[in-house]
Amino acid sequence: MRRLGRIAVGLLLLIVVTPGSPSALTAPTRVPDATSATQELGIRDWERLWTSVLIRYVDDSGRIDFAALTHDHTDLDRVVAFVAAIDPSSRPREFSDRDSRLAFYINAYNALAMHGIVDAGVPRNLGGLRKFAFFYLHKFVVGGKSISLYDLENKVIRPLGEERVHFALNCMVVGCPRLPRVAFSVDDLDRELDAAAHLFMREQRNVSVDPVRHDVQLSAIFDLYTSDFLNHAPSLIAYVNRYRAEPIPSDFKVRFFDYDWTVNSRDRVGAS
Numbered sequence: 001m002r003r004l005g006r007i008a009v010g011l012l013l014l015i016v017v018t019p020g021s022p023s024a025l026t027a028p029t030r031v032p033d034a035t036s037a038t039q040e041l042g043i044r045d046w047e048r049l050w051t052s053v054l055i056r057y058v059d060d061s062g063r064i065d066f067a068a069l070t071h072d073h074t075d076l077d078r079v080v081a082f083v084a085a086i087d088p089s090s091r092p093r094e095f096s097d098r099d100s101r102l103a104f105y106i107n108a109y110n111a112l113a114m115h116g117i118v119d120a121g122v123p124r125n126l127g128g129l130r131k132f133a134f135f136y137l138h139k140f141v142v143g144g145k146s147i148s149l150y151d152l153e154n155k156v157i158r159p160l161g162e163e164r165v166h167f168a169l170n171c172m173v174v175g176c177p178r179l180p181r182v183a184f185s186v187d188d189l190d191r192e193l194d195a196a197a198h199l200f201m202r203e204q205r206n207v208s209v210d211p212v213r214h215d216v217q218l219s220a221i222f223d224l225y226t227s228d229f230l231n232h233a234p235s236l237i238a239y240v241n242r243y244r245a246e247p248i249p250s251d252f253k254v255r256f257f258d259y260d261w262t263v264n265s266r267d268r269v270g271a272s
Contacts, residue, residue, distance in 0.1 A: 043094050043104070046082045047183040049075055050107055053114075054181045062170075062178035063266040064114065066122040073118055080115045083108040087143025098160055099189045105157050106168050106184045112140045113149060113171045117263060124268070126173050127261035135171070163228040164193040166221050167200040174260040174268075175220060178203070194243075201243040205257070215253040216240075223256040 041049065053075050057065045069076065088095035088104055095101050116138055117123070126134050139146045147156075149171065157165055168184060170176045177200050184192050201207050206219040222229060222236050233239035236254055241247040262268060 041082055050079045050111055050183040058179050058181050063264050066265045069118050076115055079111045084141040100186045102160055102162055103184045103186045103189045109152055110170045117172045123263060125262050163232055164197050166225050167196040172264055174262045174264050197243045201240055207240060209248055215255055216248050217255045217257055220256050220259040
């Protein structure tokens, strides 16, 4: 145990003191004033505000204009302030069922990830130590409580039992599902998650079938969250086939793409 403690301390020191290290990713996120946000916005107003941010800064391929966001993030600040102030468990009239909570948390996760990238100075990549710093050490505020993106996903969102969130949650890197240009809606979440699943399965970068080799290469998301998908289908191929026009043969071998941790900025090298 002492050895593990020394390793953890050494890792934290490496993150903080190494030149060019991801130390900015470990600092708590800026929390804009939340009082005015809650006075001005209801949940649907907030969804519309988040949609306006997405339309303005996200293109049809899901890439984010972080250069523009860095210069003007006023509306994104208001979105994040609302998340910081709102605790769904304390507002049963607005969050009366699972879908209303899911829609809020999916939008909150995506907005916080975007805000976190801006706060960190838009790093080129979240791999290596940066991944540990951004997802585990960096703290955001949701409903007045400090929480990491890792805990928000794994302790709040995944326990709600909806595996299609993995086609909706976006941590702003290339390996994530495509970021939509509209907020997920309290009123239409099931259809929107289905649409996200269908889009995800259509993209060659997520599902690539090789009939010659008799195999299929899947997004690393299926590797990371296998158990979530197998709660809803007997195999990963069976799950994927629910959202494909051309079924993959059940005896094909499954392989996984490496996850691409490049920040999905519109001006990134090699962007198409």
